[in-house]
Amino acid sequence: METIDTLDRKILTVLQRSADMPLEAIGDQVGLSRNAVWRRIKALEATGIIRARRAELDAGKLGLGLMVFMQIRTHSHDPDWQGTFAKATQTIPGILNVYRMTGDLDYLIRARVADMADYDRLYQQLIKRVPLSDVAASFVMEEIKDDPVLPL
């Protein structure tokens, strides 16, 4: 973690919300010239603080209206179980995040699917590739907040 000054913070806050803003507009918001902004952004990209610029899509309009969390418990202490699990989840489309959580062996998967049938397809795909003893799925009924902006 590097040190970031106030102006960089301001720039990052803007870029998190909309990365398609002209340098001059950003400069106006943070009180810097277009060029100063450009240099700072370049530096932030070089240090890896800015990872990428991505288009955020509407999952619902693309037919992926169902979000599901899968909570996985395993009693396997097999050293390469996690490797298999990681590789499987990495390659299955629709799986967005996989986390190893606190509490011994406990994994959380966040995935987007079209519907229940699609979820079952994903589930079958997963258990075909990894031995899973305990899987519980919870479905998202409503997204009350969805704001990827980190507080700076």
Add this chain to the structure above:
Amino acid sequence: METIDTLDRKILTVLQRSADMPLEAIGDQVGLSRNAVWRRIKALEATGIIRARRAELDAGKLGLGLMVFMQIRTHSHDPDWQGTFAKATQTIPGILNVYRMTGDLDYLIRARVADMADYDRLYQQLIKRVPLSDVAASFVMEEIKDDPVLPL
């Protein structure tokens, strides 16, 4: 949900990964002229399938290395409890997502914080504004997969 053809899917797949690519480079990847790509992107923005372009930041390098899931159960059937809850979570920085889940009244919060002390600050902020009977927190030890790209 509108119908999307194969070329639009290809364009969206590219844009999900990197939205800072010149139109010509995208055209090369999908087999279209810069102009055709431009027309399609405009249409995808107009229909709202492309929501925004955002810079993705490295949370760890910004001192927000701890991700936490808070699972909330409430027995309150108060009609405006959810309103209070929604408003509170909406305004507390660090809270990225709030979901209402299947299973009667069950909410899931995903948040990024600096450390345990910071989590406690967020927790205190939340319970000060909303009556919560049951809150369980799970912390992310390892991000095994983090890929926001939707399968198209």
Add this chain to the structure above:
DNA sequence: TGTGAAACTGACATCGC
């Protein structure tokens, strides 16, 4: 850091396919 000028890219319009 700011300024300026060059190079590039985006944002269209037009035409023919």
Add this chain to the structure above:
DNA sequence: GCGATGTCAGTTTCACA
């Protein structure tokens, strides 16, 4: 629909003061 071409404004990029 698409591609090719052209034009123009806006933007990025990089010299240098």
